Amino acid sequence: MSWKQTKDAPFFVGYLNAVPKQLIAFVGIFSVCFIAGLGLAALALSSTQNDPGNGGFQWGNRYENVGLLELRPYPVLRVAAEGENPARTYMLTGQGKRGVFSQAENNAGTPVNLRGVPVNRGDLTMIQVGKVEAAGEGAAEFTPSEPVPLGRWKLAGEICDGKCYAGAMRPGRGLAHKACADLCLTGGIPPVFVSSGAVDGRNFFLMADKDGNVLGDEIKALLALYVEIEGDVERLDDLMVFKVDLATARILK
Amino acid sequence: MSVQYTPVIWNRNKIFYDAILLVAVALYLYVFIRVAPAFEDVTKPIDGAILRMRAFGSCAFLMLTVILCIGPLARLDRRFLPLLYNRRHFGVMTAGIAAVHANYVLGWYFAFSPTDRYVALLSSNTSYGQLLGFPFEAFGIAALLILFVLAATSHDFWLSFLGAPIWKALHMFIYPAYAFVVLHVALGALQGPADPIFTSVVAASVVLVSGLHFATGRMEARRDRGDETAKASLQEEGWVVAGELDDIDEDCAKVVTLSDDERVAIFKYDGKLSAITNACAHQNGPLGEGKVLWGCITCPWHGYQYNLADGRAPEPFTEKISTYRLKLIGSTILLDPNALPPGTHVDPVEIGEAA
Numbered sequence: 114m115s116w117k118q119t120k121d122a123p124f125f126v127g128y129l130n131a132v133p134k135q136l137i138a139f140v141g142i143f144s145v146c147f148i149a150g151l152g153l154a155a156l157a158l159s160s161t162q163n164d165p166g167n168g169g170f171q172w173g174n175r176y177e178n179v180g181l182l183e184l185r186p187y188p189v190l191r192v193a194a195e196g197e198n199p200a201r202t203y204m205l206t207g208q209g210k211r212g213v214f215s216q217a218e219n220n221a222g223t224p225v226n227l228r229g230v231p232v233n234r235g236d237l238t239m240i241q242v243g244k245v246e247a248a249g250e251g252a253a254e255f256t257p258s259e260p261v262p263l264g265r266w267k268l269a270g271e272i273c274d275g276k277c278y279a280g281a282m283r284p285g286r287g288l289a290h291k292a293c294a295d296l297c298l299t300g301g302i303p304p305v306f307v308s309s310g311a312v313d314g315r316n317f318f319l320m321a322d323k324d325g326n327v328l329g330d331e332i333k334a335l336l337a338l339y340v341e342i343e344g345d346v347e348r349l350d351d352l353m354v355f356k357v358d359l360a361t362a363r364i365l366k
Numbered sequence: 367m368s369v370q371y372t373p374v375i376w377n378r379n380k381i382f383y384d385a386i387l388l389v390a391v392a393l394y395l396y397v398f399i400r401v402a403p404a405f406e407d408v409t410k411p412i413d414g415a416i417l418r419m420r421a422f423g424s425c426a427f428l429m430l431t432v433i434l435c436i437g438p439l440a441r442l443d444r445r446f447l448p449l450l451y452n453r454r455h456f457g458v459m460t461a462g463i464a465a466v467h468a469n470y471v472l473g474w475y476f477a478f479s480p481t482d483r484y485v486a487l488l489s490s491n492t493s494y495g496q497l498l499g500f501p502f503e504a505f506g507i508a509a510l511l512i513l514f515v516l517a518a519t520s521h522d523f524w525l526s527f528l529g530a531p532i533w534k535a536l537h538m539f540i541y542p543a544y545a546f547v548v549l550h551v552a553l554g555a556l557q558g559p560a561d562p563i564f565t566s567v568v569a570a571s572v573v574l575v576s577g578l579h580f581a582t583g584r585m586e587a588r589r590d591r592g593d594e595t596a597k598a599s600l601q602e603e604g605w606v607v608a609g610e611l612d613d614i615d616e617d618c619a620k621v622v623t624l625s626d627d628e629r630v631a632i633f634k635y636d637g638k639l640s641a642i643t644n645a646c647a648h649q650n651g652p653l654g655e656g657k658v659l660w661g662c663i664t665c666p667w668h669g670y671q672y673n674l675a676d677g678r679a680p681e682p683f684t685e686k687i688s689t690y691r692l693k694l695i696g697s698t699i700l701l702d703p704n705a706l707p708p709g710t711h712v713d714p715v716e717i718g719e720a721a
Binding site: 119122123125126127128129136140144147148152154156158159160161162163164165166167168169282284287289291292293296297299300333336338364366 | 375377378379380386389390391393394395396397398399401402403405406407408409410411412413416417420421424425428432444445446447448449451452474475476477478479480481486487490491492493496498499501502503553554555557558559560561562563564567615616617618619654655656657659664666668669
């Protein structure tokens with residue numbers, strides 16, 4: 114159609130206000146379709162986004178408790194059993210993409226009063242630390258339990274930063290979030306293994322290397338991917354710890 | 367056309383064009399951010415920043431898709447030419463929307479950290495050696511930089527300053543930009559949990575852009591094959607047969623292909639014939655698909671005009687294009703395939719005298 118220009122064909126010249134009637138109708142219909150098409154595309158794309166889950170900050174349920182700060186190998190708060198409530202171990206994070214290694218090291222071995230905001234997804238809870246202060250002489254002394262070995266396991270799942278996955282970001286996992294997770298782990302936030310299969314009924318594991326030390330840069334290539342790793346699983350009160358042997362790690366997809 | 371540079375020479379058509387664009391983009395963002403979440407099947411809402419970065423990112427991707435479809439559509443059907451006229455505003459707006467997307471990403475995924483957000487953007491994921499987990503942000507950065515450069519140089523000042531060949535070559539980088547955006551999406555958002563709608567939209571975009579360009583390429587190849595007569599016709603004393611008088615409508619042209627990169631437009635008007643190069647000096651628009659208005663050849667893309675006899679834009683404009691010599695034997699048009707320097711006067715062939 115456009116090869117041979119014909120005398121009768123409508124001819125559009127942009128700077129002339131007079132537009133041929135045939136073109137007005139055509140462009141009008143196209144414009145309506147363009148606007149409606151974008152509107153429908155927005156509705157379709159936005160309304161079918163995947164569920165980021167129920168994780169999130171518990172702003173209305175501020176956390177305050179007395180316990181002991183330990184490095185296992187990431188900072189955790191050990192809280193003694195009280196009445197019917199069993200002893201608990203909470204993973205800890207700082208504000209933003211920061212960990213709380215310095216507070217944990219500075220207050221190691223002495224009871225502290227810790228205030229913060231829980232970030233929670235199911236049975237994964239991380240406390241965003243607001244303030245840590247010595248608990249004072251009135252605080253009851255207790256001896257935290259030792260980890261309970263649960264054997265060697267091969268688990269498949271995703272390595273996430275515990276804070277975003279717990280709900281600080283929704284969604285807080287996947288490759289689109291990989292750089293953020295990388296930044297969080299670099300900042301000292303504990304890595305969490307989200308397993309597709311449960312161990313002792315639990316799917317979330319605080320990660321450590323096979324000797325129980327903090328994981329280094331070698332974890333970065335595996336972040337946010339679906340991987341399979343072997344390692345020893347321990348239970349620390351209610352917290353599961355996965356001491357991974359990265360030499361066994363395999364990217365599944 | 368303008369003899370001086372002003373930011374935008376507004377006219378009614380440009381205002382309508384931009385208004386429709388703005389309405390469409392505003393509707394997209396409003397529906398994505400405000401309306402559609404009410405229909406989401408989620409336990410807790412998606413973060414506002416992530417919702418907005420997805421809204422602006424997907425909007426820029428769809429806009430880029432439409433921009434790349436306009437060119438081939440206008441080649442296949444000239445009724446789409448009005449969409450081409452103000453496409454640069456479309457492009458500038460797309461660069462702006464993409465920049466907002468990038469700003470939300472920087473302000474969310476790369477914020478709240480002791481590391482500077484720009485440093486974090488470039489250093490937090492460096493797994494360039496693996497496909498899955500590849501730092502797809504790099505493709506987005508590359509695409510955004512190209513869009514910025516294209517938006518910044520979209521004004522006719524840069525066209526004049528750089529010259530049409532360089533400017534045109536520079537703006538062909540829109541294709542690498544699109545490829546980078548597709549990779550950015552394919553290695554990023556599409557690697558998340560299965561999202562058949564988004565996957566379908568991306569696939570449809572790639573098929574549409576590729577398919578339309580392929581179809582246009584085939585059409586152009588068919589035209590060139592159909593025009594072999596000009597190349598293979600009798601070469602009597604250096605002239606080639608360009609066609610018959612009846613091939614050309616009044617105030618219109620016939621395009622003759624001399625080689626892969628040289629086409630000539632032969633115009634019939636007021637009982638005369640004149641030949642000029644088919645490429646407009648502005649953006650290489652196909653002059654042979656234009657018409658004669660007020661005694662001037664008028665480009666179908668942006669309305670640039672040239673005198674028929676000498677290929678010069680009417681004063682005070684200064685553009686000029688190559689002209690060619692013609693002669694008539696009976697009703698057969700003969701063309702001298704040697705282009706004359708731009709702006710060279712050639713007496714039009716009088717149809718009445720020759721026929």
